[in-house]
Amino acid sequence: MTILRLGILFSTSGDYGVLGRDCRDGAMIAIEELRGVSSVSIEPVFGDPGGSSERYIELARKMLLEDGCRHVIGTVTSQARKDVIPVIEKHDALLWYVCPYEGFEANPNVIYTGACPNQHLLPLFEHMLPVYGRRVYLTGANYIWGWEMNRLAREIVTEAGGEVVGERCLPIGDTDVDRIVAEVVARRPDFILSNMLGPSNHAFLRAMRELGRRDPAFRPERCPVVSCDLTECELPEIGFGVADGQLAAASYFDSLDSVANRVLKAQVATQFGSERRVSSYFATSYATVRLCVEAVTRRGTDDPVKVRSALSALETPGPLGLLRIDAATNHASLPFLLGRISGADFVILQSRPATAADPYLIHRRTAAQPRSAQPHLRIVS
Amino acid sequence: MKGTLSFLGKRAIILHRPGDTTDRLVRQCLLLGLCAEARWRPLRAVEDVDIVLVDADEGWDELLPWTSAEKPAPLVALLASEAPGRIAWALDQGADALIAKPVTASAVYPALVMATRRHAEARQLNERIARLEERVRLRPLVHAAVRTLMTVDGCDENEAYGRLRREAMQTRLTLEQTAASILASAQRHAG
Numbered sequence: 001m002t003i004l005r006l007g008i009l010f011s012t013s014g015d016y017g018v019l020g021r022d023c024r025d026g027a028m029i030a031i032e033e034l035r036g037v038s039s040v041s042i043e044p045v046f047g048d049p050g051g052s053s054e055r056y057i058e059l060a061r062k063m064l065l066e067d068g069c070r071h072v073i074g075t076v077t078s079q080a081r082k083d084v085i086p087v088i089e090k091h092d093a094l095l096w097y098v099c100p101y102e103g104f105e106a107n108p109n110v111i112y113t114g115a116c117p118n119q120h121l122l123p124l125f126e127h128m129l130p131v132y133g134r135r136v137y138l139t140g141a142n143y144i145w146g147w148e149m150n151r152l153a154r155e156i157v158t159e160a161g162g163e164v165v166g167e168r169c170l171p172i173g174d175t176d177v178d179r180i181v182a183e184v185v186a187r188r189p190d191f192i193l194s195n196m197l198g199p200s201n202h203a204f205l206r207a208m209r210e211l212g213r214r215d216p217a218f219r220p221e222r223c224p225v226v227s228c229d230l231t232e233c234e235l236p237e238i239g240f241g242v243a244d245g246q247l248a249a250a251s252y253f254d255s256l257d258s259v260a261n262r263v264l265k266a267q268v269a270t271q272f273g274s275e276r277r278v279s280s281y282f283a284t285s286y287a288t289v290r291l292c293v294e295a296v297t298r299r300g301t302d303d304p305v306k307v308r309s310a311l312s313a314l315e316t317p318g319p320l321g322l323l324r325i326d327a328a329t330n331h332a333s334l335p336f337l338l339g340r341i342s343g344a345d346f347v348i349l350q351s352r353p354a355t356a357a358d359p360y361l362i363h364r365r366t367a368a369q370p371r372s373a374q375p376h377l378r379i380v381s
Numbered sequence: 382m383k384g385t386l387s388f389l390g391k392r393a394i395i396l397h398r399p400g401d402t403t404d405r406l407v408r409q410c411l412l413l414g415l416c417a418e419a420r421w422r423p424l425r426a427v428e429d430v431d432i433v434l435v436d437a438d439e440g441w442d443e444l445l446p447w448t449s450a451e452k453p454a455p456l457v458a459l460l461a462s463e464a465p466g467r468i469a470w471a472l473d474q475g476a477d478a479l480i481a482k483p484v485t486a487s488a489v490y491p492a493l494v495m496a497t498r499r500h501a502e503a504r505q506l507n508e509r510i511a512r513l514e515e516r517v518r519l520r521p522l523v524h525a526a527v528r529t530l531m532t533v534d535g536c537d538e539n540e541a542y543g544r545l546r547r548e549a550m551q552t553r554l555t556l557e558q559t560a561a562s563i564l565a566s567a568q569r570h571a572g
Contacts, residue, residue, distance in 0.1 A: 082487075089485065106412045107486045108405075155384050329412060360490065362389045362414035 009074030014051030026285030133190025134162025220245025331357030449475030
């Protein structure tokens with residue numbers, strides 16, 4: 001029997017612990033489901049770095065050196081991923097990364113099953129700009145995700161002839177959103193992109209709710225807050241109803257109607273109770289563990305090079321649809337869904353079939369940019 | 382230049398012995414939309430190339446067909462050694478950026494962007510310096526034209542210089558070209 005020692009490295013405590021807990025739980029459900037069924041014996045090794053870079057590195061090193069792991073599923077933030085990658089590279093292991101991120105990376109030792117901008121931000125803005133308008137306010141967490149998503153959003157808005165009416169980032173964990181709200185009031189954007197994380201984002205959504213009560217011009221139907229990382233798992237923390245009407249892009253929502261999703265949700269209800277919703281973090285982590293185990297099964301070994309080489313021939317069905325990894329980029333093809341918050345759920349407003357990831361956005365100018373947007377104005381030399 | 386740089390359809394040549402280093406570089410180049418060729422023989426001046434990566438550990442002068450000053454494309458040095466001689470060689474070739482060996486995936490895109498930007502900036506600076514040098518070289522002409530105008534129009538130096546500038550602006554010529562034409566016409570009158 002092939003043994004797969006799988007490092008499960010998510011910050012389940014700390015500022016964004018709720019995301020890490022969904023990632024961990026998704027992985028655990030997959031492991032439970034495969035126990036006794038799969039020809040691979042999965043031995044999970046858990047680690048909670050609590051959001052600290054040093055702990056991420058220490059725990060990754062321990063998993064690879066002491067626990068005998070050659071595969072690690074984990075890291076939530078891009079900061080953590082970039083901290084862990086050198087350790088993974090050094091030991092010729094594979095990191096399975098399941099969260100949406102800002103792109104501009106394609107490491108041979110990482111399998112990316114979270115969406116990158118051509119799978120979330122670009123289609124989101126293609127929808128938002130014509131429908132709501134081209135005056136946009138940008139907010140984000142003060143680290144690479146917030147910076148890069150806002151930079152890209154600014155490029156898209158400017159190219160479309162629109163205007164970024166303001167931009168402000170908050171340190172992770174900071175809930176002092178008054179200044180952002182004051183700027184929103186003064187500058188009256190058509191919509192707001194939030195790349196904030198956890199408590200900052202929750203405070204901001206609560207403040208926008210208050211603002212909408214005072215002035216209907218700032219209600220979600222007129223001036224929505226959109227994001228690429230807000231999912232079901234944060235709605236209980238924000239408070240049900242508080243963020244109703246706000247929008248989010250994701251490659252999965254709990255409300256998705258498919259056979260594979262009903263199967264997953266039934267298991268989640270058994271394990272965690274019927275109140276528990278499945279987020280894209282949860283579902284992606286679940287699907288990624290299944291994919292990893294399938295590749296290990298095919299090759300009969302957990303050798304990372306062999307496992308990676310098995311991926312491109314696999315099309316594993318699951319809650320995200322058919323999960324396929326591109327051999328060149330190591331990224332998953334993923335669908336795009338646009339959801340509107342309603343209570344504990346997202347109502348799916350729009351969906352697009354799975355698209356291959358374009359991590360360096362090399363096809364953006366030709367594919368996503370409308371012909372009318374004066375492509376000759378760019379200096380290319 | 383400030384936006385996200387796209388390398389789609391551009392051509393990279395990697396001058397390095399084939400092996401793990403070139404495999405990694407070619408992989409990342411392809412991901413960036415570049416068409417990449419790795420080889421270990423000199424580049425020819427006629428070859429069409431948008432970016433060159435060169436092994437600075439074992440590179441020799443004839444590997445590149447141009448001097449640093451005439452370098453037509455951005456140049457990235459690939460370097461494992463810390464030897465001052467090899468660093469100097471990379472600098473002498475006009476390297477715009479550096480990728481340390483062994484090559485990590487995340488080192489490639491930043492180096493290509495930096496080299497492209499640095500090369501473009503250096504080119505603009507060189508053009509600007511050439512223009513300014515030309516003007517310095519022709520400064521005596523401007524002085525001579527001002528003196529001529531002072532004599533012909535009976536005005537002071539400031540006034541003469543002002544006239545020269547106005548004339549240059551109206552005719553959309555440089556100050557030096559205008560000065561030359563004033564001197565030529567003064568000579569004709571004198572002759």
